[in-house]
Amino acid sequence: xxxxxxxxxxxxxxxxxxxxxxxxxxxxxxxxxxxxxxxxxxxxxxxxxxxxxxxxxxxxxxxxxxxxxxxxxxxxxxxxxxxxxxxxxxxxxxxxxxxxxxxxxxxxxxxxxxxxxxxxxxxxxxxxxxxxxxx
Amino acid sequence: xxxxxxxxxxxxxxxxxxxxxxxxxxxxxxxxxxxxxxxxxxxxxxxxxxxxxxxxxxxxxxxxxxxxxxxxxxxxxxxxxxxxxxxxxxxxxxxxxxxxxxxxxxxxxxxxxxxxxxxxxxxxxxxxxxxxxxxxxxxxxxxxxxxxxxxxxxxxxxxxxxxxxxxxxxxxxxxxxxxxxxxxxxxxxxxxxxxxxxxxxxxxxxxxxxxxxxxxxxxxxxxxxxxxxxxxxxxxxxxxxxxxxxxxxxxxxxxxxxxx
Amino acid sequence: xxxxxxxxxxxxxxxxxxxxxxxxxxxxxxxxxxxxxxxxxxxxxxxxxxxxxxxxxxxxxxxxxxxxxxxxxxxxxxxxxxxxxxxxxxxxxxxxxxxxxxxxxxxxxxxxxxxxxxxxxxxxxxxxxxxxxxx
Numbered sequence: 001x002x003x004x005x006x007x008x009x010x011x012x013x014x015x016x017x018x019x020x021x022x023x024x025x026x027x028x029x030x031x032x033x034x035x036x037x038x039x040x041x042x043x044x045x046x047x048x049x050x051x052x053x054x055x056x057x058x059x060x061x062x063x064x065x066x067x068x069x070x071x072x073x074x075x076x077x078x079x080x081x082x083x084x085x086x087x088x089x090x091x092x093x094x095x096x097x098x099x100x101x102x103x104x105x106x107x108x109x110x111x112x113x114x115x116x117x118x119x120x121x122x123x124x125x126x127x128x129x130x131x132x133x134x135x
Numbered sequence: 136x137x138x139x140x141x142x143x144x145x146x147x148x149x150x151x152x153x154x155x156x157x158x159x160x161x162x163x164x165x166x167x168x169x170x171x172x173x174x175x176x177x178x179x180x181x182x183x184x185x186x187x188x189x190x191x192x193x194x195x196x197x198x199x200x201x202x203x204x205x206x207x208x209x210x211x212x213x214x215x216x217x218x219x220x221x222x223x224x225x226x227x228x229x230x231x232x233x234x235x236x237x238x239x240x241x242x243x244x245x246x247x248x249x250x251x252x253x254x255x256x257x258x259x260x261x262x263x264x265x266x267x268x269x270x271x272x273x274x275x276x277x278x279x280x281x282x283x284x285x286x287x288x289x290x291x292x293x294x295x296x297x298x299x300x301x302x303x304x305x306x307x308x309x310x311x312x313x314x315x316x317x318x319x320x321x322x323x324x325x326x327x328x329x330x331x332x333x334x335x336x337x338x339x340x341x342x343x344x345x346x347x348x349x350x351x352x353x354x355x356x357x358x359x360x361x362x363x364x365x366x367x368x369x370x371x372x373x374x375x376x377x378x379x380x381x382x383x384x385x386x387x388x389x390x391x392x393x394x395x
Numbered sequence: 396x397x398x399x400x401x402x403x404x405x406x407x408x409x410x411x412x413x414x415x416x417x418x419x420x421x422x423x424x425x426x427x428x429x430x431x432x433x434x435x436x437x438x439x440x441x442x443x444x445x446x447x448x449x450x451x452x453x454x455x456x457x458x459x460x461x462x463x464x465x466x467x468x469x470x471x472x473x474x475x476x477x478x479x480x481x482x483x484x485x486x487x488x489x490x491x492x493x494x495x496x497x498x499x500x501x502x503x504x505x506x507x508x509x510x511x512x513x514x515x516x517x518x519x520x521x522x523x524x525x526x527x528x529x530x
Contacts, residue, residue: 046334046335046338047313047316047318047319047335047338048319050319050330050331050334050335051318051319051331053330054321054328054330054331067393073392074392077391077392077393078389078392080393081374081375081388081389081393082338082389084374085338085341085367085370085371085374085389086338088367088370088374089334089337089338089367090334091280092275092283092363092366092367093283093284093287093330093333093334093337093363094280094281094282094283094284094285094286094287094288095284095330096280133284134328134329134330135288135329154396155396155398157398160399160400162402163402164402165402165413165415165429165430165431165432166430166431167400167402167415167427167429168398168400168417168427169398169399169400170396170397170398170399172396172397184430184431184437186427186430191398191417194398194417194419194424194425195396195398195419198396198419198420199396202396295440295441296441297438297439297440297441297443297444298441298444299428299438299439299444302444303428352430352437352438353428353437353438353439354438355438355439355440
């Protein structure tokens with residue numbers, strides 16, 4: 001029975017507290033996601049994402065602060081540019097770009113976090129396991 | 136050789152006001168970059184095959200930052216200079232660019248979209264020729280996702296991780312290259328596991344690749360790297376409105392915050 | 396200020412790829428493939444790309460050294476060569492030529508390798524000679 005593994009890189013100041021809020025409010029979301037807290041979504045480099053896929057993640061979720069809210073001012077700007085071009089590179093390489101998702105989630109958006117995770121898990125479930133793609 | 140004699144004249148004149156001109160020299164049956172300093176050396180000036188001259192210029196300029204140098208640059212080399220200058224790797228104030236237009240055959244071999252310089256210099260030796268459409272890229276776009284995956288898996292399986300693509304790239308200058316970091320690119324396996332080495336490299340060409348084809352020319356496994364990098368370059372143009380190598384003023388997209 | 400490229404052949408394997416050594420102000424600083432060369436066709440393997448690396452390497456010996464009391468002391472060429480000749484002759488006298496072996500390197504020139512094997516075979520009287528490429 002295929003259980004998709006999703007790794008979520010959540011930024012310390014907005015999206016991680018958002019996920020935390022989902023936890024304290026006892027909101028339910030699929031257990032397929034493993035959360036890794038990073039200082040800022042701008043820290044998530046393309047090499048890190050590719051290694052995450054290589055290590056067996058079927059999907060990678062990168063969540064950061066909304067524009068203007070980044071604790072480091074412009075970290076999320078870098079992410080906003082990197083992820084779309086990386087998705088295009090994945091598409092040209094034949095890896096489904098839907099496996100990589102970028103979301104802006106604030107500390108108060110616990111419910112939104114659960115919606116995103118539910119949706120993303122279904123998207124990934126419909127795709128083949130990454131081991132079959134990467135070999 | 137209709138370009139060689141006019142080029143020799145232009146370089147000879149430039150040598151009057153410069154300490155040296157970086158161009159190609161034919162000697163011992165081969166052609167390689169050389170720093171021409173005297174008129175008598177110009178006997179051996181050559182035009183083809185091309186080499187990644189921006190790297191040579193950067194090497195010399197770093198060792199002699201006060202020098203005034205010239206560079207014989209084709210279209211792609213001029214675009215490379217622009218990208219290097221934006222990243223403070225080359226001081227354009229001390230460089231005189233002598234433009235060299237590529238012939239139709241040379242443009243065809245590189246499937247070049249702009250086979251002549253003109254942004255950094257008014258001197259262009261040779262006639263400007265028409266841009267060449269890239270059928271390999273157009274052919275690739277018609278493949279499905281699954282076909283693309285199999286295509287690249289087959290191509291990258293030939294890779295011997297010689298780092299030729301990285302070494303030959305005129306714009307690659309990082310003293311600590313991510314591709315040599317065992318954290319991101321697994322060591323000890325040939326070919327490097329898909330997709331680490333190549334997609335990391337592809338990501339790092341964003342905003343830097345000008346389509347000179349040196350990477351593909353130096354790949355012992357004949358991997359069609361320029362097909363992938365040309366597609367990415369076009370995407371960078373569409374996503375960020377950034378035409379790599381076309382303007383000294385436009386800042387590299389990934390480096391800057393967005394306009395809000 | 397001087398920069399030139401010197402055409403030579405790679406020292407490593409038997410393919411014999413042509414490459415250019417980049418010489419900047421009297422020091423070898425890099426390697427370029429020789430485009431149009433019949434063997435290498437403008438391409439190099441990783442050893443070829445780094446064929447220049449050992450030339451100015453800080454680990455290279457620059458002076459004769461003799462081990463005294465467990466430490467390496469600088470000596471003159473005469474002193475070192477006299478010691479080597481004396482000791483090799485003594486070993487050959489006592490234990491026979493088969494007690495001596497010679498190990499050579501791809502980084503030495505063909506001429507140096509020829510000299511060493513001639514010395515080992517004709518002077519020392521043994522064919523215990525090998526080369527780092529065989530290991």
